[in-house]
Amino acid sequence: MLFSHTKPLKTSWLTAWSSxxxxxxxxxxxxxxxxxxxxxxxxxxxLACATTxxxxxxxxxxxxxFEPAAKAKPADYITDWQDWxxxxxxxxxxxxxxxxxxxxxxEGLRDREHTLLKRASSWRVACxxxxxxxxxxxxPEQAWPQALEELAGAEGRDLDVMNVALGGWATRQELIAYxxxxxxxxxxxxxxxxxxxxxxxxxxxxxxxxxxxxALYRRSALVRRLVGAQEREIGAVEELFxxxxxxxxxxxxxxxxxxxxxxRDETTADGxxxxxxxxxxxxxxxxxxxxxxxQAEIAEFCRRxxxxxxxxxxxxxxxxxxxxxxxxxxxxxxxxxxxxxxxxSSLLPGSAGAEAGAEAGAASAPEAVATEEGPxxxxxxxxxxxxxxxxxxxxxxxxxxxxxxxxxxxxNELARALDDKSGEVRGAAAWALGEIGAAAAPAGPxxxxxxxxxxxxxxxxxxxALGEIGxPSGSGMSELVACLADPDERVRWRAADALGKIGPGADAVAPxxxxxxxxxxxxxxxxxxxxxxxxxxxxxxxxELIEAASDPRLEVRSRxxxxxxxxxxAAAQAVGALRAALDDPELRWRAADALGxxxxxxxxxxxxxxxxxxxxxxxxxWRVATALGAIGGRQALRALAVAAADPAExxxxxxxxxxxxxxxxxxxxxxxxxxxxxxxxxRVRRQAVRGLGRLGRVSPxxxxxxxxxxxxxxxxxxxxxxxxxxxxxx
Numbered sequence: 001m002l003f004s005h006t007k008p009l010k011t012s013w014l015t016a017w018s019s020x021x022x023x024x025x026x027x028x029x030x031x032x033x034x035x036x037x038x039x040x041x042x043x044x045x046x047l048a049c050a051t052t053x054x055x056x057x058x059x060x061x062x063x064x065x066f067e068p069a070a071k072a073k074p075a076d077y078i079t080d081w082q083d084w085x086x087x088x089x090x091x092x093x094x095x096x097x098x099x100x101x102x103x104x105x106x107e108g109l110r111d112r113e114h115t116l117l118k119r120a121s122s123w124r125v126a127c128x129x130x131x132x133x134x135x136x137x138x139x140p141e142q143a144w145p146q147a148l149e150e151l152a153g154a155e156g157r158d159l160d161v162m163n164v165a166l167g168g169w170a171t172r173q174e175l176i177a178y179x180x181x182x183x184x185x186x187x188x189x190x191x192x193x194x195x196x197x198x199x200x201x202x203x204x205x206x207x208x209x210x211x212x213x214x215a216l217y218r219r220s221a222l223v224r225r226l227v228g229a230q231e232r233e234i235g236a237v238e239e240l241f242x243x244x245x246x247x248x249x250x251x252x253x254x255x256x257x258x259x260x261x262x263x264r265d266e267t268t269a270d271g272x273x274x275x276x277x278x279x280x281x282x283x284x285x286x287x288x289x290x291x292x293x294x295q296a297e298i299a300e301f302c303r304r305x306x307x308x309x310x311x312x313x314x315x316x317x318x319x320x321x322x323x324x325x326x327x328x329x330x331x332x333x334x335x336x337x338x339x340x341x342x343x344x345s346s347l348l349p350g351s352a353g354a355e356a357g358a359e360a361g362a363a364s365a366p367e368a369v370a371t372e373e374g375p376x377x378x379x380x381x382x383x384x385x386x387x388x389x390x391x392x393x394x395x396x397x398x399x400x401x402x403x404x405x406x407x408x409x410x411x412n413e414l415a416r417a418l419d420d421k422s423g424e425v426r427g428a429a430a431w432a433l434g435e436i437g438a439a440a441a442p443a444g445p446x447x448x449x450x451x452x453x454x455x456x457x458x459x460x461x462x463x464x465a466l467g468e469i470g471x472p473s474g475s476g477m478s479e480l481v482a483c484l485a486d487p488d489e490r491v492r493w494r495a496a497d498a499l500g501k502i503g504p505g506a507d508a509v510a511p512x513x514x515x516x517x518x519x520x521x522x523x524x525x526x527x528x529x530x531x532x533x534x535x536x537x538x539x540x541x542x543x544e545l546i547e548a549a550s551d552p553r554l555e556v557r558s559r560x561x562x563x564x565x566x567x568x569x570a571a572a573q574a575v576g577a578l579r580a581a582l583d584d585p586e587l588r589w590r591a592a593d594a595l596g597x598x599x600x601x602x603x604x605x606x607x608x609x610x611x612x613x614x615x616x617x618x619x620x621x622w623r624v625a626t627a628l629g630a631i632g633g634r635q636a637l638r639a640l641a642v643a644a645a646d647p648a649e650x651x652x653x654x655x656x657x658x659x660x661x662x663x664x665x666x667x668x669x670x671x672x673x674x675x676x677x678x679x680x681x682x683r684v685r686r687q688a689v690r691g692l693g694r695l696g697r698v699s700p701x702x703x704x705x706x707x708x709x710x711x712x713x714x715x716x717x718x719x720x721x722x723x724x725x726x727x728x729x730x
Contacts, residue, residue, distance in 0.1 A: 107181050110134050110143075111163040116185055122160040123349060126182040128174040128263075129193030131167035132279050132329055142332040144193075147339035147402050151377075153395025154384045159348070162187065170201040171259035178263060189273040191347065192263065194256075195328060196237045196281055196294050202259070203252030237281055237328075240294040257301050264307055275347045276302060276309040277338070282324040285317045310345045312338050336402060340377070378409060385413050390422045397428035401435045408439040415443040423455030430458065434465030444472040451479050456488035463491060467498025477504060481511050484523035484530065496526030504530055506537040513541035516548050516560070524548060525555040532563030539570040546577045557587055565594030572601035579605045582612060589623045596627030603633055610639040618648035625651050629658025637664045644672040649681040656684050660691035670695060670702060677705045682714035689720040698728050706730075 105113050118124045127133055127145040135143025140163075141150075149161035164182050166173070174192060182190065239249055260276070267274040278298050283289060295311050302309040315337055316323045323334030330338065342348065377399075384396035397417060400407040407414070414436075417429035430447060433440040448471065450462035463483055471477055481504070483495035504512070508530070515527035528548055531538040545567075548560035561581055564571045575598065581591035582605075592609060595602040609631075612624045625643050628636040641664070643655035656676050659669050669691060676688035689709055692702045709721035 109162075109164055109166065109181070110140055111146075114160065114162055114185055118160055118186065119158070122158040123189065124160040124162065124185065124187045125189045125191060125348070126162045126164050126178070126185065126187035127191050127193060128177060128182065129165035130169040130174075130195050130198070131165070132195045133163065133165035133193040134167060135163075135335060136167060136329040137325060138330070138332050138335060142335055142402055144330065144335040144338040144342070147336045147399075148342055150395060150399040150402055151336075151339055151343050154377075154381055154392065154399045155343075156389065156392050156395075157343075165193070168201075170198045171256050171263070172202065175259050175263045175266075178266065183266075183270060186270075187272050189275070189348070190263070190267045191275050191277055191342070192260065194276055194278045194298060196240060196279070197328065199240060199249070199252040199256050199294070200237060202255040203248055237294075238283075240297075241290040244293050244297070253297060253301075260301075260307070261305060264305065273349075274307060276307055277342060277347070278309060278311045278313070279328070279330075279338070280313040280316060281328045282321055282326070284313060285320055285323060289317075308347055310342060310347055312341050315341050332402070332404060333406075378407075381407075382410055382413060385410065385417060390420075390425060393417065393420065393425045394422065394428055397425055397432050401428065401432035404435050405437055405439065407432060408436050411436055411440050411443070414440070415446065418443065418446050418450065423453070423458050426450065426453065427455065427457035427461035430461030430465045434461075434468035437468055438470075440465070441469050444469055448472060448479060451483055456486070456491050459483065459486065459488070460490040460494040463494035463498045467494070467501040470502060477502070477508065478511075481508055481530075484512070484515055484526045485518075485521060487522060489522070492523050492526045496529045499530045500533040504534055506534065509534060509538050509540055512538075513544045516541060516544040519547075519551075524551065525553070525559045528556065528559040528563045532559065532566040535566050536568055536570050538563070538567055542567060542571050542574055545571070546574050549574070549577045549581055554586055557581070557584070558590055561587060561590045561594050565590075565597030568597050569599055569601050571598055574598070575602045575605055578602070579608045582608050588612065588615070589617070589620045592620065592623040592627045596623070596630035599630050600632055602627075602631050606631060606633060606635050606639075610635065613639055613643055613646075618646075618651055621646060621648065621651045622654055625654040625658065629654065629662060632662055637662060637668055640664075641668055641672040644676055649679075649684065652676070652679060653681060653684050653687065656687045656691065660687055660694060663694065666695045666699075670699065674701060674705045677709050682712075682717060685709065685712060685714065685717045686720060689717060689724060693720075693724045693727075698724070698730060703730055 104110050114124075125145075125148070127148075133143065133145060135146075140146060143163055145161045145163040145165075149159050152159040152161075162182065162185060164174075164177050169177070171192070171194075178190065239246065243249060264274045276298070278295055280292070280295070284292060292311075292313055295313055299309065299311065301307075316334060319334065319337055323331060323337060325331045325334075381396045381400055384392045385400075387393055387396070397414065400410060400414065411433065414429045414432050418426055418433075420426050420429065430450060433443050433447070444466070447462045447465050447469070450458050451466075453459050453462070463480060466480065471480065477499075480495050480499055480502075483491055484499075486492050486495065499508075512527045512531050512534075515521060515523045516531065518524060528545060531541050531545065542564065545560045545564050548556050549564070551557050551560070561578065564574045564578065571594075575595065578591045578594050578598075581587045581594075584591070592612065595605045595609065606628065609624050609628055613621055615621050615624070621643070625640060625646075628640055628643075637659065640655045640658050640662075644652055644659065646652050646655065656673065656679075659672060673688045673691045673695075676684050676691075679685050679688070689706065692698065692706060695702070698706065703725070706721045706725050709717055710725065712718045712721065
């Protein structure tokens with residue numbers, strides 16, 4: 001408090017002016033004053049409070065003007081999280097068909113299903129990590145843990161590899177994941193994939209202020225400046241190399257090392273082996289890279305703690321930046337090279353130097369050569385593909401499928417494997433040919449024949465391959481459509497996927513509608529999906545899709561609703577069914593999407609959508625806001641103006657964007673846009689500036705807002721605001 005009754009000698013001039021209390025030296029020059037009344041005291045207190053509010057408000061305004069733009073957070077509409085508990089989370093599968101490992105398994109992980117009871121002959125490895133281990137922006141089977149399993153199989157080694165990783169995890173989440181998930185599967189070995197940003201994430205996420213200060217911190221730029229949390233954070237991984245002895249960097253390492261010690265202790269207490277694999281960032285394999293100080297720091301920790309570890313930087317450096325598709329995530333080639341290094345290092349049993357590596361220290365790895373011509377193990381895979389042992393042939397075919405076009409030199413060998421006596425091998429060879437793509441086109445006629453193979457694994461593999469390669473001229477498309485009624489779910493799923501990639505024409509609508517019409521038939525969901533791929537020309541199947549939208553099976557309902565949205569305005573007669581689908585908790589967001597796809601003809605659904613703007617899921621609210629923008633109308637605009645203040649940034653962004661694009665009238669749009677000028681998300685602020693410019697002549701209130709926006713931390717916001725003011729001569 002600025003006002004004080006007890007210490008007048010230390011009172012500032014500002015407090016004295018506002019409260020009527022003056023320093024003793026000044027009081028001596030004045031005649032003695034009578035005692036003040038209660039009214040005078042109240043006025044003094046009010047003035048002191050008002051002054052305090054003004055001073056703090058001004059300081060807050062200055063802090064906001066000069067505060068750097070907030071870092072973007074992952075939008076929660078991108079992924080449907082489940083089991084969120086404090087610092088831990090997994091992902092709910094959004095797959096609506098087979099196989100579940102195409103998306104996320106029942107544990108909420110991007111991996112195939114694993115049985116709790118492992119095979120007696122296998123060595124189960126649980127790979128803990130973050131998005132690098134997950135295989136961000138590459139296919140699930142291309143992630144390094146899955147590639148490790150396939151490469152081991154090609155050598156006749158029975159590894160059962162679990163990918164226990166999700167984006168955003170650090171060692172804290174990996175420790176929890178071991179306790180809650182991996183431990184139940186009794187792994188023989190645990191490998192932790194360390195990405196260097198784990199150090200920063202451990203420091204930044206665990207160096208939190210007390211709850212009371214944290215609440216103020218979220219709301220006040222002044223408190224954020226006074227607390228100085230950014231000074232405690234590690235702003236970028238480069239700090240690990242630039243200022244390795246900084247206090248925040250040291251604390252980050254210690255937090256990560258503490259979790260690794262605990263994880264090592266719990267793993268070994270459970271009877272499993274423990275090891276660490278260290279991944280570099282892309283800048284470390286570029287020309288002029290700094291010395292690998294971070295890797296050296298982790299290596300020293302592992303030596304002290306007697307933890308086997310493998311640094312894959314030397315191998316990836318030989319491949320160069322082609323090992324990455326962004327700043328730290330591996331390309332398929334990079335992930336495969338990591339798998340090769342792990343397989344051939346001393347981390348795993350059965351490899352050279354494994355016993356020595358089990359003792360402590362750096363795990364040895366071979367001098368692998370990765371060239372532009374292809375991976376180094378094609379000769380070994382060619383040999384395995386012709387091995388007498390069917391298990392080795394199967395593993396080789398699966399390993400080749402992870403190489404994509406790089407396996408093209410073995411396309412002829414894979415085509416011959418389509419006649420293998422083992423159905424598993426035939427199916428894996430078909431799949432691998434599909435991954436090769438156009439270079440495998442000569443195998444097309446044989447793949448069509450395999451759509452009638454007695455083994456469903458072969459039929460599904462052939463359908464997948466045809467979807468990637470394309471069907472030969474003739475009856476190929478009709479044979480794929482016929483596969484939608486296959487008794488095996490895998491075949492139906494692959495045929496539907498293939499039809500989606502090839503793009504069935506309008507001549508396929510009638511047979512697909514007949515499959516949807518068969519209430520008890522096995523191909524209803526897949527046929528609905530194929531109709532959605534056709535789009536507006538599938539209008540004739542709308543009645544069948546409306547009926548399927550109420551099917552008791554979720555996968556059927558989901559795909560039927562999705563298909564109606566893809567057909568668009570031509571599916572207007574489905575609006576009633578889609579309004580009903582908004583009451584289905586598992587279908588709500590899909591129904592909102594479909595209504596948005598139909599657009600203005602779905603105007604009758606606007607009241608139902610508006611009610612869903614209160615849904616507890618921001619994913620639903622975001623999709624509802626997007627649908628309202630696609631449908632339009634005054635009621636939708638009023639609802640969007642309210643949604644512009646939603647707690648979730650993705651909902652606010654959709655609402656503000658729609659208000660701008662729909663050209664809402666000034667009285668409705670301007671108040672929401674003025675508030676949006678102060679949104680924490682710079683994307684929302686940019687749209688707000690754009691929207692104010694589309695309202696015509698800038699009002700006095702908008703001018704004041706735009707003048708503030710011309711000092712925004714985000715360069716694009718500043719430029720847009722300044723340009724708009726200049727255009728209007730302000």
